[in-house]
Amino acid sequence: MRVFKFGGASVKDADGIKNVYDVLQKVGYEDVILVVSAMGKTTNALEVVIKNYFEKSTELNSSVQEIKKYHNQILLDLFEDENHEVFAAVNAQFTELEYFLAHNKSPNYNFVYDQVVSFGELISTNILSHFMNFMGIQTQWLDVRNFIKTNANYRDAEVDWETTQQNISKNVPRKQLNITQGFLGADENNFTTTLGREGSDYTAGIFAYCLNAESVTIWKDVPGVMNADPRYFENASLLNQISYREAIELAFYGATVIHPKTLQPLQKKEIPLYVKSFVNPLLKGTCVSKGVDLEPQYPCFIVKREQLLISLSSIDFSFIMEENISEIFGLFHEFKIKVNLIQNSAISFSVCVEDKFGNFSELNAILSKKFKVEYSENVTLYTIRHFTEEAAQTVEANKEVLLKQVSRETMQIVTKELN
Numbered sequence: 001m002r003v004f005k006f007g008g009a010s011v012k013d014a015d016g017i018k019n020v021y022d023v024l025q026k027v028g029y030e031d032v033i034l035v036v037s038a039m040g041k042t043t044n045a046l047e048v049v050i051k052n053y054f055e056k057s058t059e060l061n062s063s064v065q066e067i068k069k070y071h072n073q074i075l076l077d078l079f080e081d082e083n084h085e086v087f088a089a090v091n092a093q094f095t096e097l098e099y100f101l102a103h104n105k106s107p108n109y110n111f112v113y114d115q116v117v118s119f120g121e122l123i124s125t126n127i128l129s130h131f132m133n134f135m136g137i138q139t140q141w142l143d144v145r146n147f148i149k150t151n152a153n154y155r156d157a158e159v160d161w162e163t164t165q166q167n168i169s170k171n172v173p174r175k176q177l178n179i180t181q182g183f184l185g186a187d188e189n190n191f192t193t194t195l196g197r198e199g200s201d202y203t204a205g206i207f208a209y210c211l212n213a214e215s216v217t218i219w220k221d222v223p224g225v226m227n228a229d230p231r232y233f234e235n236a237s238l239l240n241q242i243s244y245r246e247a248i249e250l251a252f253y254g255a256t257v258i259h260p261k262t263l264q265p266l267q268k269k270e271i272p273l274y275v276k277s278f279v280n281p282l283l284k285g286t287c288v289s290k291g292v293d294l295e296p297q298y299p300c301f302i303v304k305r306e307q308l309l310i311s312l313s314s315i316d317f318s319f320i321m322e323e324n325i326s327e328i329f330g331l332f333h334e335f336k337i338k339v340n341l342i343q344n345s346a347i348s349f350s351v352c353v354e355d356k357f358g359n360f361s362e363l364n365a366i367l368s369k370k371f372k373v374e375y376s377e378n379v380t381l382y383t384i385r386h387f388t389e390e391a392a393q394t395v396e397a398n399k400e401v402l403l404k405q406v407s408r409e410t411m412q413i414v415t416k417e418l419n
Contacts, residue, residue, distance in 0.1 A: 001174065003216045005035040005182060005204040010219055010278050011124055012040030014077030020128065021135050023219065023281045024177070029137060033178040033211075035204045036128055038120025039074065042067060046117045053101055053116075054109065060101070068094050071123055078131050086130035093123050110154035111191070118192045121181035121200075129179045139177045145186035147171065148206060150193045157185055157193035159206060168210035180207075198259035205273075209265035216271060217285075218258070219278040224286030225257055228301035233394075241287045241295040246385075253383040253410070254340070255302045258288060299391035302383040304340060308355050309379045309402055309414050312371040313348040320349050324370075331366060335359040340381055341412050343405055350403060352381050352414050376402060380415050387411040 010016050016039075024032075038046075045067050052060040075087055097119045106112060122143075129141040147167045150157035172178060182200025185193045195202050201218060208216045225247075228236040242250075244267040248260045258273065266273055267290075276285035294300070312328065314320055328349065332339055336359060341352035353360075360375075367373050379402060382395045392411055399415040406412075 001031045001033060001172075001211050001213050003033050003035060003204045003208045003211070003213050005200055005216065005218045006037065006278070007200060007218075007220065008037040008040050008042065008124075009221055011036060011128060014074050017074070017078060017128060017131050019278060021132060021137070023278055024132075024137065026281050029177045031175050033142075033172065033180060033207055034125075034128070035180055035182045035200060035207065036121065036125045037182050037200045038117075039071065039124045039127075042070070042120040042124070043117055045070070046120055047113075049101075050109075050113055050116050053112065064094070064098060064101070071127070074127065078127070079134065084130070084134070086127060089126055089130065090123055093119060093126065108154070114154045114192050114194045117194065118181075118184050121184055125179050125181050132177065132179070137177055139179050140173050142172070142178055142180040144181045144184050144203065145190070145192060147180070148185035148195075148203065150185040150187055150195070152187040152189075152191070152193065155194055156196035157187070159185065159195075164206065165210045168207060172207070172211060196261075198262060201259060201262040205262040205265045208271050209269060212269060213271055215274060216266060217274040217276055219276055219281070221277065221279060222275075223277045223280065223283055224275045225288075227298040229303060232303050233301055237296070237298055239286050239294060239296070239298065239300075240284065241289065241292060243291055243293045244288060246293040247288050249409075250300060250302065250385060253302045253385070253412075254304050254381075255300070263288065294386060297386060299387050300385040301391070301395070302385075304354070304381040304383075306354075307340065307379045307381045307414070308353050308360060309350065309376045310353060311348060311350045311374045312367060313374075315370070315372055319346050320344060325349065328367070331363055335363045337363065341403070341405060341414065343403060352379070352403070352412075376416060378416075380417075382413045382415065384411045384413075385409060 006020055011020060049063045052063050071090060075090065079086060100115055104112060125141060129139045132139045147164065149160040149163040149167065182203040183194050185195060187193050204216050223238055225239045225242060226236040227239055230236040244263050247257050247263055250257045251260050270290050272287055272289040274285050274287055277283055336357045338354040338356065339351050340354060343350045364373055384391050384395065386409060395413055398418055400418055401413060401415055403414040
């Protein structure tokens, strides 16, 4: 069995749905399971619904109606007959959403979040399944919550692998096209859970592991994995192959390649993962598998903007020792500040961090009581895997280099734009 994952961008409108059909015609669909995300920006729209729900906003109903209108237009563009059963099926799902919003008693934000956002995937797969049947490809729609079982850690649930393995291996039909939802699971009480960051890719990895799949393919609007973000680098090139280890390394440094939790189950059974273009589905794309780290052997660039470079030094020139560093990292954890680079000497300690939640001012007040604190805002962190001097010069050109760190395979450079 092959596992295909289609993200929100690939099913954002009627043309996207039709293109999925065209892709399947070209690459085959027998013994395939499609893992599909919510359409377009539906998850964002459902997050607005959740915000309105908790704030008891008068906009709650209209925010739901906007999502309903968006999906209804896609239905009208796909199906000639407004009496087609899909209209009633999708309307029933919106009725279920509205019922939950009217009758839910739980004040737990994360619980409500998972119950509400799940309708994005449930509706998108319902529409896709009906359209494939309409076009002559018989499908089996699977409710992923009957297969992937998790704990009750809403918004970042952990998979119960033993139960999930039994459910999937015994109950997923073979020799046909199955369609299911990414991102979702269910706890022991059958409440919906979500799997956290890159949850739909992870879903594909879970099914592949449990089915001993031939491969996983993630369909994107790019030809595959590039060695750099084309928005920042003019000569970004396609990587034909990446090893599991290299993909995990790139992800660790911030590349949006494949999340490590997606790769881990695939790596255990050496199931190859392909990243391919849904625009040109017959192109080879990129293969992530066991083997050479990179092919071709290009430097890989990862860019993190809007970083904060913090330098701490002891006020009395004493050494910064393990107990100081432990205390500093404890504070970073407490204030939800993500550390992306560390460099230290005897009496100073520098870190490049992400202050995603805007907590640095409060943290700085605490640190300043024990350390001399200097910092530079809005810096950029470049990470170059398999670096060369030429690659480093490309990054450093027309910039002030604030910090540079080099290991065997990786160079990290913190820069500030020159005025």
